[in-house]
Amino acid sequence: MKLSEVQADAIQELGNIGAAHAATTLSIMLGSTIGMSVPSIKVVDLSQLGEYMGEESAAMVAFELQGEIPHGGYILFYITRESAVRLTNTMLGLTETNRPLDEMDQSALIEVGNIMVSAFLDATAELLGLVMLPSPPSLTVDMAHAAMQSLIAQLHEETNEVLLFSTELVCEEHRIDSDIIMMPETSTLVRIVELLENMVKV
Amino acid sequence: MPEPATFRNEQASMIGIGEYRVGSFPMITIGLGSCIGLTLYDPNLKLGAMVHIMLPESGGRADRPGKYADTAVPLMVRELVALGCKNRSIVAKIAGGACMFEYFGTGLNIGERNAEKVRVLLKECHIQLCAEDVGGKVGRSVTFLPADSGRVMIRRADGSLNNL
Numbered sequence A: 001m002k003l004s005e006v007q008a009d010a011i012q013e014l015g016n017i018g019a020a021h022a023a024t025t026l027s028i029m030l031g032s033t034i035g036m037s038v039p040s041i042k043v044v045d046l047s048q049l050g051e052y053m054g055e056e057s058a059a060m061v062a063f064e065l066q067g068e069i070p071h072g073g074y075i076l077f078y079i080t081r082e083s084a085v086r087l088t089n090t091m092l093g094l095t096e097t098n099r100p101l102d103e104m105d106q107s108a109l110i111e112v113g114n115i116m117v118s119a120f121l122d123a124t125a126e127l128l129g130l131v132m133l134p135s136p137p138s139l140t141v142d143m144a145h146a147a148m149q150s151l152i153a154q155l156h157e158e159t160n161e162v163l164l165f166s167t168e169l170v171c172e173e174h175r176i177d178s179d180i181i182m183m184p185e186t187s188t189l190v191r192i193v194e195l196l197e198n199m200v201k202v
Numbered sequence B: 001m002p003e004p005a006t007f008r009n010e011q012a013s014m015i016g017i018g019e020y021r022v023g024s025f026p027m028i029t030i031g032l033g034s035c036i037g038l039t040l041y042d043p044n045l046k047l048g049a050m051v052h053i054m055l056p057e058s059g060g061r062a063d064r065p066g067k068y069a070d071t072a073v074p075l076m077v078r079e080l081v082a083l084g085c086k087n088r089s090i091v092a093k094i095a096g097g098a099c100m101f102e103y104f105g106t107g108l109n110i111g112e113r114n115a116e117k118v119r120v121l122l123k124e125c126h127i128q129l130c131a132e133d134v135g136g137k138v139g140r141s142v143t144f145l146p147a148d149s150g151r152v153m154i155r156r157a158d159g160s161l162n163n164l
Helices: A005-030 A046-051 A081-092 A103-128 A144-153 A186-201 B069-082 B110-124
Strands: A040-045 A057-067 A073-080 A132-134 A138-143 A161-171 A176-184 B020-023 B027-032 B036-042 B047-053 B091-096 B128-134 B140-145 B151-156 B161-163
Touching: A005 A040, A005 A081, A005 A103, A005 A161, A005 A176, A005 A186, A040 A046, A046 A144, A046 A161, A057 A081, A057 A103, A057 A144, A073 A081, A073 A103, A073 A144, A081 A103, A081 A176, A103 A132, A103 A138, A103 A176, A103 A186, A138 A144, A144 B027, A144 B110, A176 A186, B020 B069, B027 B036, B027 B047, B036 B069, B036 B110, B036 B140, B047 B069, B047 B140, B069 B110, B091 B110, B091 B140, B091 B151, B110 B128
Parallel strands: B091 B128
Antiparallel strands: A040 A161, A057 A073, A057 A132, A057 A138, A073 A176, A161 A176, B020 B047, B027 B140, B036 B047, B036 B091, B140 B151, B151 B161
């Protein structure tokens, strides 16, 4: 689906609010300041996915969007492998960065993802009146493209292009760089745009 | 282990989801999760084909034949046969078909279904499947070198390399 400039702006604003809440929770968890980018919206043709997500190793905690729309798409907490180690080190009071991500790290990452995505979806639900509930989380630490591709293959609505809606959250103190990426199904996107347009009208 | 120089060759053709190429030049697909990277190679003519398949069934969609196993496999074979290859001399290799996220895999393991569909279709086309590296919970990047005896190299996120 093609978004008009007004629709894209509205969705960007929605992302701003969601990500700001997620950033606040991350800031509390790390006891440090979190910077946030302007949310970006990209319509990506499947064959070009490699230009956005490559072979880089990342930890990704994915959730299916459920609720009013039963299969609404996916939302994920994305963090590069190096940042993931620094994040869990900060949380667990460790210092060694050249190490594999063990079970403790993985639980911590899932928990961080859970808290941040819940904060994001709570904020957007409050604004829109659209309930999007996260499914139980699922973590993978591997090539970003491989993970994203697998989620796209599971979308319910067959499509040749996906909308990737992402906001970068950065903690400079601990050199942690992460993203919240939402990939809505077309039906979710249509519903969000509809609700946003109604809000503007009132 | 140092990377072979050809692994990051500038001239290698990058094959995205649903795309395919036929020729003797190096071809690459990166980050296969549940997708399948299928390579076909004819040692007599030193020609190859590679496709990046995402789903098992096209359900009648014809706009992107490389995206679905049921349209991609026959198409690849037809392309090679049109260039003079014989079915019985073509050898196939497959990689990918993983399940990256455990929770979402329940009852809907697309990777496994993709791999199985490709195997069945190759058999129907009388193409020998000579090697495979599929399944598990791991992403794979594949480099295909038709000019080097159809060599297929697979790289994982941990940096490990193996030849198929």
